Amino acid sequence: MVKLIVAISGKRKSGKDFVAKRLAEKLRQVATVHLAGVSHSLKQEYAQIHDLNYDELLTDGPEKEQHRRDMIEWGEQKRKQDAGYFCRKAVSADPNCDICIITDCRRTTDMEFFKNYCKTLAVRIDADLEVRKSRGYIFFYGIDDAESECGLDDYKHDFVLQNNGDDAFLEKQMGEIFDICKTLLSN
């Protein structure tokens, strides 16, 4: 059974995936680590039901755009029935690992699910708007002002990591998270 979840949230292009991968590398020195995403489990199941190629769902094009809209609606319906549905799928993908890093928490219900599931460290990735823009961020109405993007803006995370491109500072903060995880694993 998973002993610890590191639940990562952050704005688009704040560096959630980047930080999650670096953190996984570090934590693999002391534990088995699985990287998972709530939205990945949603996309995977949607693709399976509709006999679609998972990667194709992520590409552009009118047909894919229609699928994306249907997929979002389908996901909302599933969440209404069971708010933790995709979180459970994400964390169950490798039930024997010590640490599961979730790269894309978006809603308070995601955090509530993980905190109830097992020991969870909620980590917020912060990056300045200009830095995010330099990484390709563009504001989209209906996306960047939606609950899925803003739902955790005011949530009290256990650790807030600044990811503005200063690698030495990033490593220092990673070291602090690494130590917290080690302590949580041994308690």
Ligand SMILES: Nc1ncnc2c1ncn2[C@@H]1O[C@H](COP(=O)(O)OP(=O)(O)OP(=O)(O)O)[C@@H](O)[C@H]1O
């Ligand atoms: N500290 C960093 N140093 C160098 N490059 C970085 C750093 N953080 C993020 N990046 C780069 O910025 C881009 C966006 O990062 P990433 O994909 O991790 O963001 P994200 O928050 O997961 O984005 P999205 O929400 O859109 O999935 C990537 O190309 C990534 O390699």
